[in-house]
Amino acid sequence: MNDIPQHDDLPLPDYDHLPVGVLGSKITGLDSPGLQRLLDYERAHxxxxxxxxxxxxxxxxxxxGAGPSGAVPSASPEVSGTSAGSAVSPETSGPPVNPPSQGTPFNPSQPR
Incomplete structure (x- = not known):
């Protein structure tokens, strides 16, 4: 086995935070030595x-015989830490919600 690579030596940024479901698509741009570094790192950690x-x-x-396909991403949108918020607009939002007839938590019903 080669020397165990450290996190900063890995060919994928934020490798430790990638979900398994997207890992396959993220490693397609790697060649054999880059992939071997990831494999050695994973087995050791x-x-x-x-x-x-x-x-x-x-x-x-x-x-x-498969070759690397495409470029290795420099940033991972799955773990970027930025959130753009909801894409809901008035056209795509649901219908307005009417409070129940017995009152709301902020305006409870009065006894009769």
Whole structure:
């Protein structure tokens, strides 16, 4: 096994925070040495079976002739930390909600 890479040496930014479901699409731009660094790092740190399987499957695809496709993303929108808020507008919002006839939490009904 190679020297264990440190987090700052990894070819993917925020690798530790990537959901397993998007990892497969994020590693398609990596070559064999970059993918091997991720695999070595994962085995030494988290050793999560689903992650190791995704990395090993991609490594096998590279061995069988697949090539890196596209560029490795420099930033990950899944973990960017910025939230744009809701895209709801008056045209796409639901109908107005009427309070119940017995009152609202801020205006409880009066006894009869």
């Amino acid at each position: 988290g050793n999560r079976l689903p992650v190791v399987q995704v990395l090993e499957n991609r490594m096998e695809a590279l061995r069988q």
